[in-house]
Amino acid sequence: MERKTIAQLYRAAEQKEGPVKVCGWVRTLRASKSLGFIELNDGSCFKNLQVVFEDGKVEGFKELSKLNVGSALMVEGTLVLTPDARQPFEVHAAAIEVEGPSTPDYPLQKKRHSVEFLRTIAHLRPRTNLYSAAFRVRSVAAYALHKFFNENGFVYAHTPLITGSDCEGAGEMFRVTTLDMQDPPRSEDGSIDYSQDFFGKETSLTVSGQLNAECMALAFGKVYTFGPTFRAENSNTPRHAAEFWMIEPEIAFADLQDDMDLAEAMLKSVIGYVLEQCPDELAFFDQFVDKGLLERLNKLVNAEFSRCTYTEAVEILEKVKDRFEYPVYWGCDLQTEHERYLTEQVFGQPVFVTDYPKEIKAFYMRLNDDGKTVAATDLLVPGVGEIIGGSQREERLDVLRERMQEMGLKEEDYSWYMDLRRFGSAKHAGFGLGFERLIMYITGIQNIRDVLPFPRTTGSAEF
Amino acid sequence: MERKTIAQLYRAAEQKEGPVKVCGWVRTLRASKSLGFIELNDGSCFKNLQVVFEDGKVEGFKELSKLNVGSALMVEGTLVLTPDARQPFEVHAAAIEVEGPSTPDYPLQKKRHSVEFLRTIAHLRPRTNLYSAAFRVRSVAAYALHKFFNENGFVYAHTPLITGSDCEGAGEMFRVTTLDMQDPPRSEDGSIDYSQDFFGKETSLTVSGQLNAECMALAFGKVYTFGPTFRAENSNTPRHAAEFWMIEPEIAFADLQDDMDLAEAMLKSVIGYVLEQCPDELAFFDQFVDKGLLERLNKLVNAEFSRCTYTEAVEILEKVKDRFEYPVYWGCDLQTEHERYLTEQVFGQPVFVTDYPKEIKAFYMRLNDDGKTVAATDLLVPGVGEIIGGSQREERLDVLRERMQEMGLKEEDYSWYMDLRRFGSAKHAGFGLGFERLIMYITGIQNIRDVLPFPRTTGSAEF
Numbered sequence: 001m002e003r004k005t006i007a008q009l010y011r012a013a014e015q016k017e018g019p020v021k022v023c024g025w026v027r028t029l030r031a032s033k034s035l036g037f038i039e040l041n042d043g044s045c046f047k048n049l050q051v052v053f054e055d056g057k058v059e060g061f062k063e064l065s066k067l068n069v070g071s072a073l074m075v076e077g078t079l080v081l082t083p084d085a086r087q088p089f090e091v092h093a094a095a096i097e098v099e100g101p102s103t104p105d106y107p108l109q110k111k112r113h114s115v116e117f118l119r120t121i122a123h124l125r126p127r128t129n130l131y132s133a134a135f136r137v138r139s140v141a142a143y144a145l146h147k148f149f150n151e152n153g154f155v156y157a158h159t160p161l162i163t164g165s166d167c168e169g170a171g172e173m174f175r176v177t178t179l180d181m182q183d184p185p186r187s188e189d190g191s192i193d194y195s196q197d198f199f200g201k202e203t204s205l206t207v208s209g210q211l212n213a214e215c216m217a218l219a220f221g222k223v224y225t226f227g228p229t230f231r232a233e234n235s236n237t238p239r240h241a242a243e244f245w246m247i248e249p250e251i252a253f254a255d256l257q258d259d260m261d262l263a264e265a266m267l268k269s270v271i272g273y274v275l276e277q278c279p280d281e282l283a284f285f286d287q288f289v290d291k292g293l294l295e296r297l298n299k300l301v302n303a304e305f306s307r308c309t310y311t312e313a314v315e316i317l318e319k320v321k322d323r324f325e326y327p328v329y330w331g332c333d334l335q336t337e338h339e340r341y342l343t344e345q346v347f348g349q350p351v352f353v354t355d356y357p358k359e360i361k362a363f364y365m366r367l368n369d370d371g372k373t374v375a376a377t378d379l380l381v382p383g384v385g386e387i388i389g390g391s392q393r394e395e396r397l398d399v400l401r402e403r404m405q406e407m408g409l410k411e412e413d414y415s416w417y418m419d420l421r422r423f424g425s426a427k428h429a430g431f432g433l434g435f436e437r438l439i440m441y442i443t444g445i446q447n448i449r450d451v452l453p454f455p456r457t458t459g460s461a462e463f
Numbered sequence: 464m465e466r467k468t469i470a471q472l473y474r475a476a477e478q479k480e481g482p483v484k485v486c487g488w489v490r491t492l493r494a495s496k497s498l499g500f501i502e503l504n505d506g507s508c509f510k511n512l513q514v515v516f517e518d519g520k521v522e523g524f525k526e527l528s529k530l531n532v533g534s535a536l537m538v539e540g541t542l543v544l545t546p547d548a549r550q551p552f553e554v555h556a557a558a559i560e561v562e563g564p565s566t567p568d569y570p571l572q573k574k575r576h577s578v579e580f581l582r583t584i585a586h587l588r589p590r591t592n593l594y595s596a597a598f599r600v601r602s603v604a605a606y607a608l609h610k611f612f613n614e615n616g617f618v619y620a621h622t623p624l625i626t627g628s629d630c631e632g633a634g635e636m637f638r639v640t641t642l643d644m645q646d647p648p649r650s651e652d653g654s655i656d657y658s659q660d661f662f663g664k665e666t667s668l669t670v671s672g673q674l675n676a677e678c679m680a681l682a683f684g685k686v687y688t689f690g691p692t693f694r695a696e697n698s699n700t701p702r703h704a705a706e707f708w709m710i711e712p713e714i715a716f717a718d719l720q721d722d723m724d725l726a727e728a729m730l731k732s733v734i735g736y737v738l739e740q741c742p743d744e745l746a747f748f749d750q751f752v753d754k755g756l757l758e759r760l761n762k763l764v765n766a767e768f769s770r771c772t773y774t775e776a777v778e779i780l781e782k783v784k785d786r787f788e789y790p791v792y793w794g795c796d797l798q799t800e801h802e803r804y805l806t807e808q809v810f811g812q813p814v815f816v817t818d819y820p821k822e823i824k825a826f827y828m829r830l831n832d833d834g835k836t837v838a839a840t841d842l843l844v845p846g847v848g849e850i851i852g853g854s855q856r857e858e859r860l861d862v863l864r865e866r867m868q869e870m871g872l873k874e875e876d877y878s879w880y881m882d883l884r885r886f887g888s889a890k891h892a893g894f895g896l897g898f899e900r901l902i903m904y905i906t907g908i909q910n911i912r913d914v915l916p917f918p919r920t921t922g923s924a925e926f
Contacts, residue, residue: 023684024684025889042716043682043684044684072888074716099887099890100888102886103885124678124882126683127682143609146606157602157916158601159917160915160924160926161624162693162924174625175641175644177638177644178637181638181640181644182655184644191645192644198695198922199705199921212926215926219506219587219594219595220507220589221468221505221506222506228621228624232661243624252486252506416586421563423563424533425562426563427562452623453622456625456662459662460662461664463675463678
């Protein structure tokens with residue numbers, strides 16, 4: 001008999017009585033003298049399958065009734081519709097084969113475990129409801145992103161992770177090397193001789209694929225990256241990981257308005273797709289993790305995002321500055337408390353804040369005509385604050401050069417980047433979306449360690 | 464007027480006369496005294512759009528006719544059907560605005576450039592036919608993979624790139640560190656004190672996500688990874704890069720036969736999708752890069768792949784051993800010349816070779832009952848040799864332990880991996896597909912440097 005997944009059985013068309021074969025792991029088991037019930041999960045969906053086994057109808061009833069949680073089983077039996085029960089059907093076992101037993105010291109016994117404990121068994125925690133739901137939502141959201149960009153004519157660009165540009169934020173980058181740390185080759189003056197390193201120079205793990213994505217956008221028109229990114233920031237917070245995934249679209253012949261339109265459409269599309277594909281998972285999060293989650297997500301999908309300038313935002317915030325820990329003034333970097341106040345209290349929905357002071361933004365952002373602000377935007381969402389940061393890029397060679405000088409960047413390090421402004425420059429824009437932030441937003445999970453299957457954070461690179 | 468992409472114009476439904484607005488870059492331009500022709504490309508598809516501009520009908524004819532190749536333009540005009548010409552339509556310009564000019568020293572003048580030269584301008588080469596086609600096929604193939612796995616109930620698992628396991632092939636791994644290379648902290652015995660490194664221990668860039676993927680497969684049933692992988696191998700060949708992308712599916716309650724079925728279905732699905740979505744690109748490769756490519760791809764999609772054991776393969780090869788540079792005997796690792804002979808001359812199509820001697824394969828592969836071979840498989844394809852390597856994994860704790868001892872691996876380094884065999888072990892299998900190898904196979908491109916947008920190889924990490 002061909003094996004079916006539990007997800008297949010739950011599909012309406014498959015819900016008919018008859019013989020079935022399923023494989024999966026025991027989530028719970030209870031048995032009386034002659035009758036037993038197993039909640040079986042095979043990972044194909046959030047739901048379990050109830051398997052009923054009865055003495056005399058299945059061989060080895062006694063051994064089966066003592067099975068430990070976590071055991072892997074192959075079950076053959078009959079699907080029986082149970083219209084009056086909590087679940088629409090169950091399987092009456094005719095034969096149960098133990099693929100792999102479990103033991104009483106299996107760490108995932110049927111009780112509630114703390115997420116702190118579950119993080120110490122990252123290799124087993126995907127077998128729990130919480131992480132099973134989180135990582136499935138992660139997978140579905142990733143697919144939704146690819147689907148959205150594909151349907152909108154974007155080219156998926158794989159930008160490199162190992163980078164030789166030591167110009168930007170070097171202090172927060174991981175070094176990549178094959179030199180012997182114990183006794184590295186040195187130049188005459190005693191400094192490390194990186195010309196003998198694998199790539200013939202100093203290399204690090206990238207903090208963004210944007211500059212490379214710009215090269216691709218000025219050939220393909222619309223591109224996006226979706227891959228790992230690294231930050232060697234020594235910050236042990238619930239929101240920071242050393243290795244995380246980032247989405248960076250980049251569009252040519254486009255300005256900041258187009259950029260915001262794209263971000264809004266993308267976010268609605270992804271969240272709409274997850275709402276549609278993961279109702280069980282989201283209901284679980286809404287019930288056990290973040291009450292009100294579903295309402296917030298449904299509202300976002302149907303909202304028209306607000307837009308306001310940084311200058312307007314500061315005016316609003318200054319009126320209530322006593323509420324905040326951090327000071328508010330024109331020129332300040334907005335803190336999460338400010339951002340959340342704006343999106344939650346003032347606008348009551350997602351809001352794009354635009355046109356930030358150039359001093360607090362990167363060199364590549366397009367200078368506005370006022371000479372003081374740049375065409376940047378952050379998207380703020382309720383419950384989180386900033387979820388997307390983007391900008392129109394400076395496409396004018398002379399302005400870019402001036403900004404680089406102001407910020408002490410060496411032209412020779414960016415000659416290829418400047419070439420994009422020399423040869424067929426076009427206005428273009430893009431943004432970055434931290435994928436884990438998105439998953440936290442969609443699930444209501446508050447710690448980034450719980451949306452990454454095997455998180456890498458300060459002091460921790462287990463498994 | 465709303466801008467259209469050139470891809471949109473080529474769609475049958477859009478091919479009607481009327482006003483249009485397009486943006487793009489000049490691929491070629493020729494002009495007489497009063498009439499000019501521009502081949503415009505906007506990256507939305509392989510094809511160019513012919514723009515006709517005429518003195519008196521468009522402002523600035525003289526300046527336009529002197530535009531350099533590579534200039535970025537915004538064109539408004541009328542789409543005119545040209546049923547008798549080479550292209551089905553052209554645009555008669557009413558206004559042409561130069562978004563960004565180019566210069567006579569633009570490196571991509573209209574002549575054939577060597578791929579060696581083009582590699583030195585990786586930031587501009589996506590604007591050429593060859594690389595535009597290669598990177599679009601790359602993008603479409605990536606999407607096809609996600610689509611295939613999604614439609615078949617797989618969960619996309621993001622496995623970590625930074626790894627603390629220094630057990631496997633450490634010599635070929637890149638170290639990741641934030642220690643001061645110049646003066647690293649040392650223990651009393653003079654050795655580097657890695658407890659002070661970012662993660663509190665030695666870390667490297669992963670060579671495979673498989674072990675992590677196994678954890679996920681034994682929770683979700685079917686998972687796959689698709690992400691960057693690293694090899695610090697000092698091999699300057701056309702087939703090796705230090706950073707490349709890999710696909711690693713892993714399936715539970717499955718054996719080697721299921722694994723091969725999956726690999727075959729996946730490969731046919733991806734190649735079928737690219738054949739369907741990229742006819743222009745593949746026709747280009749067939750004509751200019753690898754004559755016979757299309758025939759080979761179409762044949763693969765419709766073939767039923769052959770299967771033979773390693774032992775049978777060696778018997779076949781021993782009969783013609785004089786043809787080969789490398790010796791053939793039972794126990795030898797098959798070389799590319801052997802692999803290609805098998806798939807090209809003997810089977811004339813893709814072939815899975817199975818059940819290799821355990822000595823030449825990894826510790827986690829399932830030992831066959833003969834005690835000599837393991838349930839491993841390599842898929843060999845014409846023109847390339849090995850493209851996929853997979854195996855059924857050893858699910859029996861005692862056998863795994865014995866194999867690890869034989870190979871000198873420490874149990875404490877793998878305790879979490881062994882837990883998967885302690886708690887609900889199930890037979891499972893998986894394989895690895897090097898994404899660049901796949902793209903080389905689909906495009907006929909012979910050098911891995913030409914299918915990666917910004918390749919990282921020994922001595923080179925530019926851009």
